Amino acid sequence: MPIATMTHARSGLVLPRLGLGTAPIGDLYRRLDDDTAVRTVIGAVGAGVTLVDTSPHYGNGLAEARVGTALRRLDRDRIVLSTKVGRLMSPHRGPPTGTRFAGGLPFQARYDYSYDGAMRSVEHSLLRLGTDRIDIALIHDVDPWTHGDGAEQRFAEAMNGAYRALEALRADGSIKAIGVGLNDATVCARFARAGDFDAMLLAGRYSLLEQGALDDFLPLAADKGIAVLMGGVFNTGILATGPVEGAMYNYRPATPEVLERAGRIEAVCRAHAVPLAVAAIHFPLGHPAVASVVLGAVTPDEVARNVAAFDRTVPPGLWSDLMTEGLLRPDAPVAPSVPSEASR
Numbered sequence: 462m463p464i465a466t467m468t469h470a471r472s473g474l475v476l477p478r479l480g481l482g483t484a485p486i487g488d489l490y491r492r493l494d495d496d497t498a499v500r501t502v503i504g505a506v507g508a509g510v511t512l513v514d515t516s517p518h519y520g521n522g523l524a525e526a527r528v529g530t531a532l533r534r535l536d537r538d539r540i541v542l543s544t545k546v547g548r549l550m551s552p553h554r555g556p557p558t559g560t561r562f563a564g565g566l567p568f569q570a571r572y573d574y575s576y577d578g579a580m581r582s583v584e585h586s587l588l589r590l591g592t593d594r595i596d597i598a599l600i601h602d603v604d605p606w607t608h609g610d611g612a613e614q615r616f617a618e619a620m621n622g623a624y625r626a627l628e629a630l631r632a633d634g635s636i637k638a639i640g641v642g643l644n645d646a647t648v649c650a651r652f653a654r655a656g657d658f659d660a661m662l663l664a665g666r667y668s669l670l671e672q673g674a675l676d677d678f679l680p681l682a683a684d685k686g687i688a689v690l691m692g693g694v695f696n697t698g699i700l701a702t703g704p705v706e707g708a709m710y711n712y713r714p715a716t717p718e719v720l721e722r723a724g725r726i727e728a729v730c731r732a733h734a735v736p737l738a739v740a741a742i743h744f745p746l747g748h749p750a751v752a753s754v755v756l757g758a759v760t761p762d763e764v765a766r767n768v769a770a771f772d773r774t775v776p777p778g779l780w781s782d783l784m785t786e787g788l789l790r791p792d793a794p795v796a797p798s799v800p801s802e803a804s805r
Contacts, residue, residue, distance in 0.1 A: 464478060464771070476690075479512075479767065483527070484519045486527050532591060541596045542590070542594075544598065545600070546578070550568035552568060619641075640658045642664070653687060672793055675792060699723050701738045726788050
């Protein structure tokens with residue numbers, strides 16, 4: 462079954478409802494061989510997963526380099542390519558430090574949200590990707606998850622610097638859509654009010670376990686026509702694995718309370734013969750602001766499993782039962798709201 466798409470009215474981009482996240486092919490947590498990584502990207506695009514989201518941060522440029530190898534074997538015009546600004550890479554000897562990436566390229570990252578830093582970051586990404594254009598450019602990780610008490614200063618730097626750079630690149634047609642990529646819905650909403658953005662990638666903050674983004678950001682995005690790319694729908698693992706021993710939630714071992722709640726959600730899913738991971742993929746797509754769910758993969762088989770899960774039908778009774786059990790907010794929209802080739 463072809464992957465459904467929607468046409469984003471602001472940018473004109475045709476976005477598949479299922480996208481590929483490439484943090485895993487940047488050697489996230491473990492090393493991956495180049496051939497498998499490249500075949501994963503090629504397999505995703507071949508299956509209709511034509512939104513490919515990457516970043517200099519993923520393996521200090523390794524994910525971009527691997528995506529670039531795949532791009533040279535594909536029809537570039539089929540692909541909506543998203544990458545990020547906010548970190549610049551410099552040559553570095555020695556093992557990676559302070560990162561969840563097990564391997565990666567021999568570079569050291571430094572934060573730079575300035576105008577010139579964003580321009581350099583885009584240029585570096587184009588070289589690593591081996592392409593002449595980026596479709597979506599996102600300002601990356603300007604939130605307390607990354608910067609703690611320094612997030613306020615970074616926000617000002619980003620709006621006075623990187624935002625103006627991306628705005629200029631959009632104005633001259635070099636980039637079709639600009640936005641932010643964050644782990645914080647509140648900061649997404651703040652950016653949405655501060656500038657003129659087309660797309661935002663929100664990771665982990667709208668899922669079967671978390672619906673706080675309904676309070677402000679998602680209604681605001683819908684009102685402004687911002688295409689939301691939803692990442693982290695498994696909350697770092699637990700909504701894919703279920704509440705098993707060692708299950709991860711937001712990059713840490715899940716607490717007993719989270720394990721208990723995930724177990725109750727899984728029980729409702731099981732009663733409807735729907736795997737927990739399938740429900741986790743489908744849930745965010747019910748919101749009218751959500752254009753795509755972006756899933757990571759490290760092998761072509763994982764891509765195939767993600768596509769098969771996306772193709773499953775989730776009965777409406779599953780959502781209503783979750784609401785009845787107090788496991789899902791009653792104001793969460795759950796019916797798919799964007800048919801193939803719709804516009805927003």
